[in-house]
Structures are given as C-alpha cells and as structure tokens.
Amino acid sequence: MKHASLKGCSLGLMVAAQIGAASPALAHHSFAMYEPTKTLTFKGTVKAFQWTNPHVVVWVLVQPEGGGAAEEWSFETTSPGVLTRAGWTRQSIKAGDRVSVTFSPLRDGSHGGGLNSLTLLDTGQKLVPSFGKEQPGLK
Amino acid sequence: MRYSSQTMGKKIARSALMAATVTVCASMAALPAAAADQELINAAPTAQDWQALAKLPDWSGVWTPVISDQVAQEKSNRPPWKPEIAKQIDHMYAEEHAGRPFPIIDHCFPTGMPSWMLITHNAFEILFTPGRVTILGEGDGNRLRRIYTDGRPHPPDPDPSFHGHSIGHWEGDVLVVDTVALLPQVYLAVNEAVGVPNNGDMHIVERLHVQGPDTLLDDLEITSNKLLSQPWRTTRKYYRQRAQKYDIAEGVCTQGSFTEAVDKNGNATFAPIKFHNGVPVGSESK
Numbered sequence: 001m002k003h004a005s006l007k008g009c010s011l012g013l014m015v016a017a018q019i020g021a022a023s024p025a026l027a028h029h030s031f032a033m034y035e036p037t038k039t040l041t042f043k044g045t046v047k048a049f050q051w052t053n054p055h056v057v058v059w060v061l062v063q064p065e066g067g068g069a070a071e072e073w074s075f076e077t078t079s080p081g082v083l084t085r086a087g088w089t090r091q092s093i094k095a096g097d098r099v100s101v102t103f104s105p106l107r108d109g110s111h112g113g114g115l116n117s118l119t120l121l122d123t124g125q126k127l128v129p130s131f132g133k134e135q136p137g138l139k
Numbered sequence: 140m141r142y143s144s145q146t147m148g149k150k151i152a153r154s155a156l157m158a159a160t161v162t163v164c165a166s167m168a169a170l171p172a173a174a175a176d177q178e179l180i181n182a183a184p185t186a187q188d189w190q191a192l193a194k195l196p197d198w199s200g201v202w203t204p205v206i207s208d209q210v211a212q213e214k215s216n217r218p219p220w221k222p223e224i225a226k227q228i229d230h231m232y233a234e235e236h237a238g239r240p241f242p243i244i245d246h247c248f249p250t251g252m253p254s255w256m257l258i259t260h261n262a263f264e265i266l267f268t269p270g271r272v273t274i275l276g277e278g279d280g281n282r283l284r285r286i287y288t289d290g291r292p293h294p295p296d297p298d299p300s301f302h303g304h305s306i307g308h309w310e311g312d313v314l315v316v317d318t319v320a321l322l323p324q325v326y327l328a329v330n331e332a333v334g335v336p337n338n339g340d341m342h343i344v345e346r347l348h349v350q351g352p353d354t355l356l357d358d359l360e361i362t363s364n365k366l367l368s369q370p371w372r373t374t375r376k377y378y379r380q381r382a383q384k385y386d387i388a389e390g391v392c393t394q395g396s397f398t399e400a401v402d403k404n405g406n407a408t409f410a411p412i413k414f415h416n417g418v419p420v421g422s423e424s425k
Binding site: 032050 | 205207235241243260277331380381
C-alpha cells in the first residue's frame with residue numbers, strides 16, 4: 001500500500017497536486033510509472049550519485065519516522081548530457097551529502113520516484129533537471 | 140554484381156574493378172554470388188569529392204528535438220492505423236494513463252527507425268563525408284544512422300536491422316533518404332509507451348531540409364501495409380545548438396544498469412543494480 005509505506009518513512013512529507021510542474025525528463029523510456037499528480041519531499045543522506053545513461057539516479061538513505069534501519073530510495077532523472085546543459089556535473093552531488101528531494105512517487109508504492117528537484121541542505125543549492133527552453137542557439 | 144555500375148563512384152576504379160570482377164567471376168563461377176560480392180569496394184575519395192562537400196548546406200552543430208511539437212503532433216496527426224492495430228494502440232494508451240506504460244524502448248535495444256526521428260528526446264549531429272551522410276545520436280548506446288549517398292541502390296536482400304538500410308540523394312538543399320530492411324520487431328511508435336512492431340514491411344522516405352537559419356525539418360512518409368491503411372505523413376522539427384555544452388555526450392545504455400563498485404582486489408568495477416518493473420530499486424545486487 002503506497003500511502004502506508006510512504007507515511008512510515010516520511011520526513012517533511014508533503015503531498016500536493018502539481019500537474020504540469022517541471023516534469024521529469026523522458027530520455028529513455030516512459031516515466032508514466034511515476035505519479036505526476038503527486039509531489040513528495042523527503043530529507044535524507046545520499047548513498048550514491050549514479051551519473052549514467054540513459055538515466056541518472058540519486059540513491060538516498062531515508063530514516064523512517066518510527067526508527068529502524070534507514071531505507072534506500074532511488075530517484076531517477078534524465079541523462080548526463082541533458083543535465084550538463086542544465087548546469088549539473090558528475091560532482092554536483094556526493095555520497096554523504098544531506099539532501100531534500102522533491103519527487104513524483106512510483107505508483108506501486110516501491111521506494112523510488114521521478115526527481116523533480118534536489119536541494120543540498122549544507123549549501124542551499126537547488127538542482128533542477130531540465131531540457132531548457134525549446135529554441136535554437138541556446139547559451 | 141550486386142550494385143549497378145554507376146553506383147561504384149569513381150570511374151577509374153570502376154573500370155578496373157569491372158575488369159577484375161569479370162576475371163574473378165569467370166574463374167569462380169562455381170562459388171555462390173556472395174563470394175563475388177566481396178569484390179565490391181568503396182573507392183577512396185578524391186580531393187574533388189572532398190571539395191564537393193563544401194557545396195552542401197551547412198548542417199553543422201547539434202540538433203535538439205522540439206519535444207513540445209512531438210507531443211502536439213501525437214494528438215493532431217494520428218497514424219492511419221488499421222482497425223485491428225488501432226485496438227492495440229488504444230489499449231496501450233489506456234495502460235499508459237493507468238501508470239503501466241508499455242516499454243517500447245527496453246533492454247537497451249536501439250530506439251531504431253523511425254522512432255529516433257519521431258519520438259526521441261535526445262540530441263544528434265549530422266556529418267557529411269564523400270558518399271555518406273552519418274547521423275550520430277546521444278543515448279541508446281550512441282545510436283547512429285549510415286545513409287549512403289554514393290548512388291548505390293539497396294542491396295537485393297539486406298540483413299534487417301534497427302535502423303534499416305538507408306540510401307540518400309540530394310535534391311537541391313533537400314536530402315531525400317529511403318530506408319528499408321528494418322527488423323520486424325522495430326516499433327512504429329507515437330510515444331515511449333505506445334506503438335506496435337512493424338512486423339516486416341515498413342518503408343520510410345524522408346526529406347530533410349533546413350528552414351530559416353537554425354531549424355531542421357524531417358518530412359517523413361511511412362508505408363506499412365501491415366499496420367497502416369495508407370502511408371502516414373508527418374514532420375518533425377529540431378533546433379540547432381552551437382554552445383559547446385550541447386556537444387554530444389557518450390551514452391552507453393547498459394551502463395545505467397550498473398553502479399560503480401570496487402572488487403576484492405581493489406579494482407574499479409561495475410555492480411548490477413536491482414530493477415523492478417523497469418525502475419532501479421536497489422543499488423546493490425544482493
């Protein structure tokens with residue numbers, strides 16, 4: 001059950017209808033397994049930053065509210081090429097970074113989501129995956 | 140001979156090759172035709188061939204697909220699906236809307252043609268060399284299309300492939316590309332979750348041309364007697380980027396199925412990621 005599992009490990013959990021917000025990129029396959037009408041925000045610690053094609057993945061350890069072992073969540077986003085153009089680098093996020101992640105959760109309740117944005121809590125820097133504007137001659 | 144004589148490119152090479160081929164064929168009459176075909180060569184380009192490239196239109200830079208236009212056309216220009224195919228398509232739309240997208244692009248197979256031009260979200264670049272136009276894309280293991288512009292016809296029985304066999308010619312500043320021999324499993328797709336395999340007889344004709352300073356248009360005509368009641372015509376749009384941050388990045392699809400690890404000897408290695416319904420759910424294989 002999706003909501004039960006989400007509730008059990010939420011820190012600053014927020015559910016909000018947010019249709020049409022910066023949608024996660026669709027570099028390789030459909031992202032329809034993520035629920036675009038829901039946006040959640042979790043805080044946690046980065047376990048690994050996987051800078052790979054076709055999709056970059058941020059692995060985050062989230063401490064369940066009621067205690068117990070930290071749970072691993074995967075947050076998927078677009079490709080290194082697209083993210084580079086949005087200002088990211090493979091060094092943007094490091095293992096051990098404390099982060100706040102805003103995402104569209106998997107519809108089946110598994111521990112994963114399509115990344116909407118990530119904020120590095122120590123610096124306040126917000127990273128947003130984006131294809132940028134659609135026009136020629138982008139800077 | 141697999142190719143007609145005008146396809147061989149260079150006159151001197153051609154006449155020498157013809158003479159050699161006749162001699163060789165005469166002495167190898169008992170061998171199958173494939174053995175004789177191995178004698179076909181791609182002649183070395185001349186200085187004149189390289190200079191001729193300068194007369195072609197400038198298609199340099201990196202081209203980014205206009206995704207909003209793809210989405211708009213998906214709604215406004217539905218392929219003329221045959222009734223039995225339309226049922227499959229409508230079911231896939233329903234599944235997508237229910238959050239169960241069908242994996243059109245799966246197992247890190249190439250997206251293939253015509254999906255690359257129709258539904259891609261990734262950039263590509265176009266290279267001109269004598270007798271060839273090459274399109275190099277980002278994603279799917281560095282996808283590429285080879286389009287032969289040296290006048291050769293399609294081979295009589297080409298091996299089917301994800302991108303098919305493509306021949307092209309220039310009509311002024313328009314590159315006309317004819318593609319056949321697509322694997323039957325390759326999709327005719329309208330988005331990343333909706334499409335059907337072409338099942339073996341798809342034929343694609345494209346007219347690629349630049350409009351204004353920086354917009355590339357691909358006018359496609361797709362014929363598929365197994366899927367469509369009539370040929371489907373559609374156009375896709377791409378914008379030119381010159382900023383170096385748009386340079387094509389290596390994209391090895393399978394790499395995304397692994398995470399960085401260190402083996403027992405301290406060597407850098409890859410460890411498989413656990414997936415569930417196509418989604419990465421565990422950074423360790425155990």
